[in-house]
Amino acid sequence: MNKNMLEIGGVSVEQLAKSCQTPLYIYDEEKISTKLAQFHDLFQSDALETEVLYASKAFTCKALLELVKQHGLSLDVVSGGELYVAKQADFPMERVYFHGNNKSYEELQMALSYGIGTIVVDNAMECELLVQVAKQSGHSVKALLRVNPGVEAHTHKYIVTAHLDSKFGTSITHKEEIAHMVQTLSAIPNIHFEGFHSHIGSQIFDANAYVAEIQTLMKFVYELQEEYQIQTKALNLGGGFAAYYTAEDKPIPLSEVCSTILDTCSMEKERYQLPLCKVMIEPGRSIVAEAGSTLYRVGFTKQTANKKYVFVDGGMSDNIRPALYQAAYACDLANRMNEEKCEKVTIAGKCCESGDILIEDVMLPHAQRNDLLILYTTGAYGYSMASNYNRLGRPAVVFVKNGKARIVVKRESYEDMCMMECDELVHI
Numbered sequence: 001m002n003k004n005m006l007e008i009g010g011v012s013v014e015q016l017a018k019s020c021q022t023p024l025y026i027y028d029e030e031k032i033s034t035k036l037a038q039f040h041d042l043f044q045s046d047a048l049e050t051e052v053l054y055a056s057k058a059f060t061c062k063a064l065l066e067l068v069k070q071h072g073l074s075l076d077v078v079s080g081g082e083l084y085v086a087k088q089a090d091f092p093m094e095r096v097y098f099h100g101n102n103k104s105y106e107e108l109q110m111a112l113s114y115g116i117g118t119i120v121v122d123n124a125m126e127c128e129l130l131v132q133v134a135k136q137s138g139h140s141v142k143a144l145l146r147v148n149p150g151v152e153a154h155t156h157k158y159i160v161t162a163h164l165d166s167k168f169g170t171s172i173t174h175k176e177e178i179a180h181m182v183q184t185l186s187a188i189p190n191i192h193f194e195g196f197h198s199h200i201g202s203q204i205f206d207a208n209a210y211v212a213e214i215q216t217l218m219k220f221v222y223e224l225q226e227e228y229q230i231q232t233k234a235l236n237l238g239g240g241f242a243a244y245y246t247a248e249d250k251p252i253p254l255s256e257v258c259s260t261i262l263d264t265c266s267m268e269k270e271r272y273q274l275p276l277c278k279v280m281i282e283p284g285r286s287i288v289a290e291a292g293s294t295l296y297r298v299g300f301t302k303q304t305a306n307k308k309y310v311f312v313d314g315g316m317s318d319n320i321r322p323a324l325y326q327a328a329y330a331c332d333l334a335n336r337m338n339e340e341k342c343e344k345v346t347i348a349g350k351c352c353e354s355g356d357i358l359i360e361d362v363m364l365p366h367a368q369r370n371d372l373l374i375l376y377t378t379g380a381y382g383y384s385m386a387s388n389y390n391r392l393g394r395p396a397v398v399f400v401k402n403g404k405a406r407i408v409v410k411r412e413s414y415e416d417m418c419m420m421e422c423d424e425l426v427h428i
């Protein structure tokens, strides 16, 4: 065994690179299972029914959904495509929630015909469309209404403002409009209005943001009951739980954030004497981020006037987050784990964009051509945001556990990328 070589799930990454090529998304299956089990076990309360939904936009494929299913979590999807994967994975449809601010007629129809459990309705026009689709299909479906509580969490800070211009949901200041939507939905026998949903941000480090969200929503629910006789049975508080990316990140322990949320819910339910009986959360990132890494092969290195570049065989096509929102990552040379980090370098991809930089200024051992570079915590919003920019095929995804590896998504080949091309006459 080579002590300088990183292992994940008992498998040497050199072996993975040889067998599966690079760039490669590697998931430590045990870590995903641990997070799923933690959320499931910690988000439990005596006072309220609870449900944890995995937000599948963070990363979805059949193998992952199999784990989510096994651990008894529910699922949220935001498009017909994500819903289709859930169906392919044989996910119990009554445990699927459909989000999104602009669902199409076809998507709603598809969801109802699949027997989906819940539609999270975004706006007044969607209410009308759902009523139309539900009448036609005759399927029974639950509905939550997405509201905007005006609490916004941006990583370490949260603010309570009357932020009225989010594209998601309806502001809780528009009570009459919301009451009207609830009445529209409730008028249809096969639509069952359950309550409200909100999602206040992502990579949230401060549990008080959730406290502010819950307090705001409970007051709103109480007022709606007093003014419009609307009874709220369920609240879905969204996701946003932070993950660890770099040494600067100190995520709130799950036990702490779960108990803070549940305690606040029970207290506020008591305070307003609400008939509320169920709370939900929907973590995405925090379940898969830390379990995933991306393995690259180092190609050329280049010294410029002020920088030393280390080029890798992927980049913004497999991970857009650094370019899109300056996301920070940590990395290692996976075949030089015990060597001194003596050089400050910038890790750049191979795409034709100057912004295609994965990490700016990071200390690494002296990098050589054909070394392996591992980027940590890429499990969320990495593969799911990957593209074919510059016609780079999307990487393969491999799950490792107990010294065994299995490919769960194949690498996209050149042929795959050309497969959709054709020259067909359009009949007009």
Ligand SMILES: *Cc1c(COP(=O)(O)O)cnc(C)c1O
Pocket: 055, 057, 058, 099, 199, 201, 202, 203, 238, 239, 240, 241, 282, 283, 284, 285, 286
């Ligand atoms: C994205 C999203 C989530 C998950 O957010 P994370 O930050 O990945 O936990 C949950 N709910 C809704 C409605 C979302 O849009």
